[in-house]
Amino acid sequence: MARIAYILLCHKDPEAIIMQAERLTATGDYISIHFDARAKPEHFRMLREALGHNPNVAFAEKRIKCGWGEWSLVEATLYAVETAVKRFPRASHFYMLSGDCMVIKSSEYIHNFLDDNDVDFIESFDFFESDWIKTGMKAERLIYRHWFNERTQKRRFYATFNLQKKLGFTREIPADIQVMIGSQWWCLRRQTIEAVLDFTRTRRDVMRFFRTTWIPDETFFQTLVRHLVPTPEIRSRTLTFLMFTDYGMPLTFYNDHYDLLLSQDFLFARKISPDAIELKERLGQLYAEKGVSFQISAEGPSLFKFLTGRGRIGKRFASRFWEAESTLGRDRELMLLVCKKWHVAKRLLGKIGEVTDIPTIAYLFNEEGTALPDLGGIQSTLGKRTRHRRALMRMLFDYYNTDRLVICLDPSALEFMQDFFSDRSMTRMLEIQCDFTDEYLTGHAIRIGLAGDQTPRDTLERLLPTIRRDIFNESDRIRDAGFENLGRMSQSAPEAEHVASIMSFLSIDEEKAREIAQTNYLFSD
Known part of the structure; x- marks a missing residue:
């Protein structure tokens, strides 16, 4: 039977992380946690005190400061993965999560699903041929080097980018790899994870390349898995249900989305609102239940498109706050x-x-x-x-x-x-x-x-x-x-x-x- 080592990257809300870890390990699975080194030290101490006695919980042996779009997110993931491989030899699958994710199926269903599908689940579309990137930089993510964080050091990011562009300082993509792109929420088998770790130790040229690409968490694992695993053993999809607003932000789920989430052909969902207390409690109870059947309708994306913009009252999935309008107004x-x-x-x-x-x-x-x-x-x-x-x-x-x-x-x-x-x-x-x-x-x-x-x-x-x-x-x-x-x-x-x-x-x-x-x-x- 499948045994899952969950890989959790997080930086806040230690109480929710503790509850998530206790819930996911209660049925025999494992969890390896990387808690951002930028976070408050007292929050990390709280995690260690609450979870340190649990043999199915491990903490990444090295903690680093993480930033959006940086190599640090991949590096932190690798630290958590290496710890999980070492600490949990019985783990057959490794599932990437965030602190905003919640399980939307029972543990029994998830394990049976993985037993029945001996493949790796990871989105991996051709970087150049697919339309996964809708706007903004595309080839520039790869052919130029990015040393600074685009959000916190915007001037340096664009100054060095523009300087390289003007001076023609481009670089070659490693010749024997095909760069792929997709969601960072994956579920990989143990043999795949071990092959990836071996690759990171032997192919320093590829590691140097990805260290200065922009947003490598969307390309690193996606590229390596496709390079190392035969195509028939890969399902180019994520098992984590998420949707995006017109402004590129992950949609947030609330208490009234319980039935909708359970009917989706996914195992987890993100993002769950911090205020959706009832939803979290119901999903937490569901995870340990036995004999639950799920009627999969996969109606989420189409329902969202139909209902969005129609107001909140009486609607399960209409938009909130700033998601409602995409224009400034014709008379403005x-x-x-x-x-x-x-x-x-x-x-x-x-x-x-x-x-x-x-x-x-x-x-x-x-x-x-x-x-x-x-x-x-x-x-x-x-x-x-x-x-x-x-x-x-x-x-x-x-x-x-x-x-x-x-x-x-x-x-x-x-x-x-x-x-x-x-x-x-x-x-x-x-x-x-x-x-x-x-x-x-x-x-x-x-x-x-x-x-x-x-x-x-x-x-x-x-x-x-x-x-x-x-x-x-x-x-x-x-x-x-x-x-x-x-x-x-x-x-x-x-x-x-x-x-x-x-x-x-x-x-x-x-x-x-x-x-x-x-x-x-x-x-x-």
Whole structure:
């Protein structure tokens, strides 16, 4: 009979982890836990005290700090897997979980299912031929090296990426592997896991390659399993039920989704709401029950598409909060103030707020600390703002009870511009083109991590032309995108041209535009 070693990566909510571990090991299975080294030490102590006596629970022998999109997530998984292989020799399967997952079948059903299906379950689609990646970087994930976290070190991430791109510093994919992509929630047999671990010890070239790919948890195991295991022994699917909103976020399940979850052709589900106490209790009790039959209808995805947007009352699966709308609104006007020198844009933005009644917001997609109202959590981090950008903007329009709004964007944010201009709302853009001295560019290089206080002067002199050219190229990409309602305001242009640009951008009269154009020390560094 199958014996499962669950691989759990987690970073919070120790009480829920303890309950999950006790539930999953109560019927004879195992669990290996990697608890993020960034987490609170007292939470890890709580886990060790509560679970340390359980022989079916193990903790990864090495803990590291993890970050979204980084190699650290794969590395942490490997540490937990190595511990599980060593500590649990009777484990026949290894199942990847997160702290947000809950079992949606009984233990008896799961073990019978794995006994009847002697295969590996892991999504693994061809990286280049499939449409698994819908938007954003694709080949760039692999052919360039990524050393920094895109969410916490955004400037360094894109500065090093753009520099490699400009200088042509690409790399080759290891010749004998076909890169695959898919969900990180897999269930693999013991012989497959052991083959993967052997591969990591012998193929240092492949390990070096994946260490600097972007979001390797979607490609590493998916590629290695397909490389090591015959195709007939792989089912390219996950056994964990999850769906995504229009904004790319995993859908959250609540108390009224119990029957829906049980009818899906999956063994686990994510994400379960922290507030769904009743759902968690019912699923926890289900796991230990015997003789339960499940009527599989697999209606989840189609039901979601049918009901989403129809309101919450009386509906099992309608959207919540910011998931409801995908457009800003046909009658609304979004004005994008684009400038590489953030202090210049902020001065002009402040003056616009003084002279007009238009609400203004600074670099909300670039600076974590931008002042924003409480919108139910969607505004809390840069990651959420980026993933839900249209929904966030719609909520800001509603919050300020306005149909006109001005925000600042960095010129590198071409994806945001394209997204907003493709909306049914009216979008206008004013690009402020500043002069850049060598002193300013040196400071800019230091701020984004390309140089330091001790960087030799000759190195800086070689670096500055590249940075200057990169800034100019950002402006060219905006021009080449062919946006309608795009205006420019050059630092070297006369005041009359500034006034005309501001009048067109804000649709205001000349007197107000002139007052804004005369902002004190507007272009001063």
